[in-house]
Amino acid sequence: MLQATRRLALSRIIKGSTLNRMSINGGPAALQSRGVSTSADDLCELGRRHVTNGLGRLTEGIMAKGSGSYVEYEDGKRLLDFTSGIGVTSLGHCHPKVSQAAAEQCLTLVHAQCSIAFHKPYLQLVERLLPVMPHPSLDSFFFWNSGSEAVEAAIKLARVATGRQHIICMQGGYHGRTYGAMAVTKSKTIYSEGVFPVMPGVFSIPYPYWHQHGLPPSTPTSTLVSRSLYQLDLLLAQQSAPRDTAAIIVEPLLGEGGYVPAAPEFLQGLRDVCDKHGILLIVDEVQSGFARTGKFFMIEHSGVRPDIMVIAKGLANGFPLSGVVGRKEHTDKLKPGTMGGTYAGNAVSCAAAVAVADVIKGENILANVQDRSRELFDSLEALRSDPDVFPYILDVRGAGLMVAVEFSSPNGPGAQFDPVTKADSPKSLASRVVKACIDKGLLIMTTSAYEVVRFIPPLNISHQDLKKGAEIFGQAVRQVLREG
Numbered sequence: 001m002l003q004a005t006r007r008l009a010l011s012r013i014i015k016g017s018t019l020n021r022m023s024i025n026g027g028p029a030a031l032q033s034r035g036v037s038t039s040a041d042d043l044c045e046l047g048r049r050h051v052t053n054g055l056g057r058l059t060e061g062i063m064a065k066g067s068g069s070y071v072e073y074e075d076g077k078r079l080l081d082f083t084s085g086i087g088v089t090s091l092g093h094c095h096p097k098v099s100q101a102a103a104e105q106c107l108t109l110v111h112a113q114c115s116i117a118f119h120k121p122y123l124q125l126v127e128r129l130l131p132v133m134p135h136p137s138l139d140s141f142f143f144w145n146s147g148s149e150a151v152e153a154a155i156k157l158a159r160v161a162t163g164r165q166h167i168i169c170m171q172g173g174y175h176g177r178t179y180g181a182m183a184v185t186k187s188k189t190i191y192s193e194g195v196f197p198v199m200p201g202v203f204s205i206p207y208p209y210w211h212q213h214g215l216p217p218s219t220p221t222s223t224l225v226s227r228s229l230y231q232l233d234l235l236l237a238q239q240s241a242p243r244d245t246a247a248i249i250v251e252p253l254l255g256e257g258g259y260v261p262a263a264p265e266f267l268q269g270l271r272d273v274c275d276k277h278g279i280l281l282i283v284d285e286v287q288s289g290f291a292r293t294g295k296f297f298m299i300e301h302s303g304v305r306p307d308i309m310v311i312a313k314g315l316a317n318g319f320p321l322s323g324v325v326g327r328k329e330h331t332d333k334l335k336p337g338t339m340g341g342t343y344a345g346n347a348v349s350c351a352a353a354v355a356v357a358d359v360i361k362g363e364n365i366l367a368n369v370q371d372r373s374r375e376l377f378d379s380l381e382a383l384r385s386d387p388d389v390f391p392y393i394l395d396v397r398g399a400g401l402m403v404a405v406e407f408s409s410p411n412g413p414g415a416q417f418d419p420v421t422k423a424d425s426p427k428s429l430a431s432r433v434v435k436a437c438i439d440k441g442l443l444i445m446t447t448s449a450y451e452v453v454r455f456i457p458p459l460n461i462s463h464q465d466l467k468k469g470a471e472i473f474g475q476a477v478r479q480v481l482r483e484g
C-alpha cells in the first residue's frame with residue numbers, strides 16, 4: 001500500500017512540469033491579490049531590487065527549464081549550454097536516471113542528519129567511490145554541501161593530521177569564498193577584496209602557467225615546472241619552514257585561474273617535496289573531477305597520489321554535495337564531532353550522486369568525453385589556423401571537456417612586463433565573444449584575470465551539439481574580430 005502511494009506520488013512529481021500551475025497556486029488573480037508577481041518581467045525586477053548586488057549574473061531573464069545539453073528561459077529563449085552550471089550538470093540537465101533517483105529518495109527520506117545516523121545513500125556513495133579513487137589509500141570520506149566547505153574540511157584535516165599550521169597554495173588557484181578557502185584562493189583579488197584578514201598561515205608559489213612567470217606561451221613545460229618548483233624550494237627555505245607546513249593545495253587543472261593543466265612533472269615534484277618533508281598534498285578536484293577530463297579524476301593523468309582529495313560539482317549533477325577524502329590513518333586523528341554540518345551529506349544529494357556514478361560507468365561517459373574532446377580541440381585548432389584569427393589566439397588548452405581559448409589583450413595584468421601583451425589587440429575579447437555566442441544561442445563563459453573563454457559542455461553531449469557549439473564560437477570570434 002505504502003509502495004503504491006509512493007509510486008503515485010513519484011509519478012506526479014515527475015509529471016510535475018505538466019501540472020496546471022493555476023491549479024497549484026490558485027491562478028494569477030489569486031496570486032496578484034496576495035501581492036505575488038506573476039510575469040517574468042515583474043519577477044526579474046523584484047530580483048534586481050531584492051537579490052544581493054554581491055551576485056554577478058551572466059544573462060538576463062529567468063532560466064526555467066533544462067534538458068540534456070539545453071536550457072530554456074521563461075521568455076522561450078533556448079540556449080545550448082556549454083557552462084553546465086559551471087561544471088556541475090555534467091550529465092546534462094535533469095538526467096532522467098539522476099532525477100528519478102533523487103525523486104525516489106525524496107519520498108523515502110530527505111534528511112537523515114549525519115551526526116544522528118548513517119543513511120543508505122551516504123554509504124552506497126562511499127561504496128561507489130572507493131573503487132574509482134585515484135589511489136587505494138584514499139579510503140575515508142566526509143560529505144558536505146559546497147566545494148568551499150570541503151576545502152575548509154581538507155585544511156582542518158591536514159592541520160590535525162600533521163600538527164602543523166601553514167598551507168601553501170598556487171598563484172592563480174581558486175578554492176572558494178569562505179574564509180579559509182578564500183585565503184588559499186589567488187585567482188582574482190575580487191574574492192577577498194576589502195574583507196581581510198582571511199585565514200592566516202598561507203603562502204603561495206606560481207602555478208606552472210606561463211603568465212604566472214611572465215613568460216610567453218611557447219615556453220617549454222620543463223622551464224615552467226622547474227621555475228615553479230624552484231619557488232617552492234625557496235619558499236620552504238625563506239618563508240615557511242617544512243616543520244610548520246601542513247599541506248600544499250593544488251588544482252591539477254587550474255579552473256578559475258584560466259583552465260591550465262598542470263604538467264605531470266610538476267605534480268610529481270610537489271609529491272616528492274611533500275614526501276621529503278612530511279607535508280600533505282591536497283588535490284582539489286572540485287571542477288576537474290568526475291570524468292570531466294576524460295579520466296575519473298584529473299590527477300590520474302599524472303599517476304600522482306594525493307593525501308587528501310576534495311570533490312564537489314559534477315559529483316551529484318546539480319544537487320548540493322561535496323566531499324573530502326583522506327586516509328583513515330589521518331582521519332582517525334579527528335575527534336568525533338569535529339566534522340559535521342546540519343545538511344552535510346544530504347540523503348537526496350547522495351542518492352543523486354550514486355546515480356551519477358552508475359551513469360558514468362553504465363553509459364560509457366569517459367569514452368564520450370575523449371571523443372568529443374578530440375573534436376573540440378580539432379575545431380578550435382582549425383579556427384586558430386585561420387590567418388585572420390591566428391594573431392589573437394594565444395593558447396588553446398585543457399583536458400577532456402574542460403577546455404579554454406585564451407585571447408590576446410592590450411592591457412592585461414602586468415601588461416608592461418608581459419611579453420604577450422599586444423597593443424593592437426581589440427579590448428575585452430573574451431567577454432565580447434561570450435556575449436556574441438549567447439546572442440547566437442550558445443551559453444558559454446569566461447574565466448580568470450586574463451582573456452579566457454572556457455568550454456564546459458555536458459560530458460554526454462552529442463557529436464552534433466558539440467559541432468554546433470564550436471561553430472557558433474567560431475562565428476562569434478570572427479564577428480568580434482571584424483568589429484575590432
Ligand SMILES: Cc1ncc(COP(=O)(O)O)c(C=O)c1O
Nearest residue numbers: 146147148174175176255286287
Ligand atoms: C577548484 C575549485 N575548488 C573549490 C571551489 C568552490 O566550490 P563552491 O563554489 O561549491 O564552494 C570551486 C568552485 O568553482 C572550484 O572550481
